[in-house]
Each structure stands twice: as C-alpha cells, then as structure tokens.
Amino acid sequence: MPNETTRGSLNMETETNTLLDSRVPSGPLEDKWENHKFSMKLVNPNNKRKFDVIVVGTGLAGASAAASLGELGYKVKAFTFHDSPRRAHSIAAQGGINAAKNYKNDGDSVYRLFYDTIKGGDYRSREANVHRLAEVSTNIIDQATAQGVPFAREYGGLLDNRSFGGAQVSRTFYARGQTGQQLLLGAYSAMMRQVSAGSVELHTRSELLDVVTKDGKACGIVTRDLLSGEVSAHSAHAVVLATGGYGNVYFLSTNAMMSNVTAAWRAHRRGAFFANPCYTQIHPTCIPASDDFQSKLTLMSESLRNDGRIWVPDAFDDSRPAHEIPENERDYYLETKYPAFGNLVPRDVASRNAKNVVDQGHGVGPLKNGVYLDFAAAVERDGQDAISAKYGNLFDMYESITGENPYEVPMRIYPAIHYTMGGVWVDYNLMTTIPGLYAIGEANFSDHGANRLGASALMQGLADGYFVLPYTIGDGLADQLGNPAVSTDDPVFTNAVSAIEDETAKWLSINGTRSVDYFHRELGRLVWDHIGMSRNKEGLEKAISEISALKEEFYSDVRVLGSADTLNLSLEKAGRVSDFFELAELMAHDALKREESCGGHFREEHQTPEGEAQRDDEGFAHVAAWEWNGAGSLQTRHVEQLDFENVTLTQRSYK
C-alpha cells in the first residue's frame, strides 16, 4: 500500500470556512467582460516568448488553448497521455455545440442563452461567467468555420441548427453526429500548425502525476512517460489543466475508458480547491446495460430527442414487442407531464422520469431496464432519408451494438453517467486557488451549475481555450517579466519526482490477489448506488463507510503485474483508481452536506410534491469548494456565495 503520508484515510468531518472571492468584475453584466479585458495587464508581443506555459490535455479545451497561446507567441509545452491529441475524449461528442447566432430567427439572443444556461443549471452557477460564455459563443462558430469544420448547412447555404434540451429555440450547430470529432480536428490542426512553427512542443504518452509549486505558486509538473516509465519534471511560468471530467469514477459511463480525475486530484492535493464534486450529470439517452460485466456504456445523442418520442407501455411488465402495443396503451410520459418542452426537457428531468417509470415496472427490453425512443412518427412524417441525413451514423452505431434497426423498432434507452459539472474551482480568470495554475474545459467546475444543458460543454471548452484563457493568463504573467522559470534541479522538482518513483514502485510491490479493474468496478457500483441519480442521507453515510473499507482493501490487496519501465496499463490505472477512491469519498461528503436538491443532485429528502428537485436558496445558493488538508486530516468546505442580480430565482418549470 502506498505510503500513509501520500495516501491515507480521509477523515472528512467537514467544517465550513472562509468565503471565496471569485474576482468577478463590477459593472453591468453585459459590460463586465469587455471592461475586464481592457483593465487586465497585457504582456507585449515581444515579451510573450519569454514565458513558458504548460498545457496539460489536448482535447477541445487544451488544444484550443495551446493553439491560441502559441499563436500569441508564448512558449507552450502541451502534454497528453494519449498517443495522439486526436484521441481525446472530446472526439466522442456527437450532438452539437450551442451558440447564440439566432440563424433560425426564432428569438435567440446572448441574453436568452445566458438565461437558459443559468436556469438549466438550477441557479447554481455564476452569472458573470455564464454571460461571458454566451457572448463568446458566437465567435467560436466563426473560428471553427474558418478552420473548415464542416457544420451542417441548410439548403440556402447558412449553417443549420437543431434543438437541444432545456431550450425553446434552435441554437445547436452540428456536423451530423460527429461534432466533437470535427471540432477537435479543427483545434488539433490549429495546434499542429503551432507545433510546426515551433511555438508549441507536444509531449504525447505523458501522464501528469503531480503539480509542483514553489512559494505557493505553480511552477511546473511531473509526468511519467507511459512507454518507457521515465518520470520527469517540466517547469513553466504557468500551468493549465485541460484534463477533462471524472465521470469514470462510476466505472460504467459514456466517457472514454481512459478519462480520469488524476490531474485535477493531484492539483487538489497540492492546494487547488475542488468544487461541487457531487454535481454529476446522468444523461437520459444511453443504450441500457446488457449484463453485469459490461465495461462501457454508449451514448445516443440528445439530438435524437428532436425527432424521437419517448414512451413506455402503460401496463406493468409488458413483454409485447413495441409494434404490438397500440397507441392508447402507451405512456408518452414527458409529453404529458411537460407539455411546453415535451421530450426536450433538460437532462436531469428526463433522466429522473425515466428512472421513475422503470422503477415502477414499466421498463422495456430483455432486462426491463430501458424506455423507448421511437422514430416511427418522424420517419412517417419526413421519410427515412431525411432522418438518416440527420442521425444516420447514430442509427448505424445503435444497430451494430444492439442488433436492432431503429428505423424499424424503437431504440431502447436509459440514463447513464455522462458529464461532471464539479471540478477544480476557478475564479473569473479561470485561475485555481494555486496562483499560476489554471483549469479549463470539463476539468473546472465553471459555468454549468448543478446541471449542464446539452451542447454546452463543447461551447465552454472552446470558449475557455480560444477566447478566455488567452486574455486572462497575461494578467497573471505580466508581473513575472524577467523572472526565469524555476529550474527542474530545484528540490521542489527533484523531491516530487522521487515521490512519484516511490509511489510507482509501491504499486508493484503490493502483490495482492485482485486486479485494479475489480476494485474500480466495485467502487463504481457503490458510487452509482448511493451517489448516483438520487441520493439520501442513509445511502450517503453507507457510501462513506463502504468506500473507505474498499479503499483499504485496495491498498492491501491489489495486484499490479509487470514492471515500471514498459507500457503497463494496470500500473497506470492503479494510480488513477486510487484517486477515484479519494474523490468518491469527497463526492459523498459534498452530497451529504448539500441538504437540498438542485439539478443533477437529487436528495430524496428534498423534493416538491410532484417529485421535482426542491432547492434551498437561503441555505445553499453557493458553490462548495473543498480544501485538501493532508491525508487523514479534515477537508475544509469553503463557500463562494452566488449573487443573482439579473435573473430571479424560481422553481424550474418545463411545463
């Protein structure tokens, strides 16, 4: 088991401490960002090359940031544990990216996108950040189009839009069901242009295992080469984490198998506060699990809810095939319950309703663990060719996984973990509580409050990378002009490298009886059962004690085969799973402490008579940001109060 000083039981009795300052600029909402850009310090073009910036992660957020910072003239070092930046999880994004262009002339605006996002997040995000996101959303589309990203177009040549949940306008730009892939090719190409120009140095197959600080400031990272096992130090004036979300703490998720929390968690252990870890998003339209041994779940894009109708049989335990169930024996429960938004209610609402009907015994499929998403009416109305043009690759993917043809029989879907709204706490400049350390994209807690609206993650990642960080990072660097980066010979680096080498050796020496995957799966079961789609006090307390017991077993009984100096997937995974254990404990404590329901965080004790999330704005209109105090010590719960000056907090209604 790893050293007690590096890994240990988290005694997480919580205490609330200081108020956090988000450094949101003053002034009217719509002027804040413009004024802030003007008031921030600048680094002159010739001085930018004197600054080294490390960007960890080359998904949409990281690649766009590395490309933009390189273009500005900074000396960038970009790291990814993938063999190519094109393998980042961002490539999996199917449905689209939001922007307030109002091309459909249906009443969209920057304010409406801002408003929908604040409301969709159940009033648990920062107004100023969300407004900035809506403002720069339009630039992203122009940038990507200029790069050649092949967005779908209408017959007249304008870019086409479709609708996503939580909105009554069409503002989602898409490239069939491959929007993430196409956007990533754009950002990747922009970054590789800088690699050729010499302003970005790309390190693939390199995993960040520690963030290094000196005198309280970030000064670099420690990485392990996943092919040779070599542990090395890299120094810079600023470090940017663009390392994605932590959905794989649930083991089964729609995330890429390698997505993990390690970079964010190691930064947390070095002093970066971790915000709202209990805000996790369950996506309503995933293919239901087909057995207990499955290791991956597949998303069916939310865009399908534009044309698919969700229903279950009225009768309990109905085993008739869908086509034998007459219209008057079907329950189109979302259309009935939420007539205004129908099948396009936000994800948290759609997911909870699917769980309810399945729990009540209306589930469909061999394991009765799904609901139908039916395209019969759309095919009859628009023809198969039109439906195929919009969703063809998604239908093909569904058929190759399930063996069922969704043009002929309804898809079966069920909610699955998909996205994490919690993450590293950042201020308005996207800087963490460690000066010089920034977090962007899904890795930060940022803009989505307690529930992210569909097609808003790509928007946020690219907003951060192309249009926000490139401005704000200069403000932090300007004062460091003339200071060389800390040498990698400094003891802060050499000690960090030795600690990682020791930790690696310890995993190999435990020599227990169970695989890393066994523990990850068991952990995932606990997290899904107790910190999943709905939570209650008893379950959360149980989770805390059972996760802790399983973690102890993991440290004493895991078996990691092979050696440290070759490619060793289970060695890589051991460290990641150990971080998931600590994160899972924090998620449970965070969920326990938040005595309200909001967005994806549904506490059964706090619901309206209709079963909707019941917020407590008096007690919890705040961000909870946790401070690591060392293994075995109390974590401190800090609070950032959320002030709503432009929207009125109401009970969310999609009826």
Ligand SMILES: Cc1cc2nc3c(=O)[nH]c(=O)nc-3n(C[C@H](O)[C@H](O)[C@H](O)COP(=O)(O)OP(=O)(O)OC[C@H]3O[C@@H](n4cnc5c(N)ncnc54)[C@H](O)[C@@H]3O)c2cc1C
């Ligand atoms: C199936 C699916 C479909 C989706 N569809 C949509 C959609 O249609 N629209 C939408 O808006 N959102 C969608 N999302 C969400 C969206 O794809 C993600 O939130 C977004 O792509 C995250 O981008 P990112 O750049 O922050 O992180 P990622 O793309 O996850 O990239 C993380 C990067 O960090 C690197 N990394 C991580 N840890 C380390 C480490 N320790 N050391 C070195 N490198 C590291 C990885 O190698 C990778 O390069 C979808 C999500 C899923 C799961």
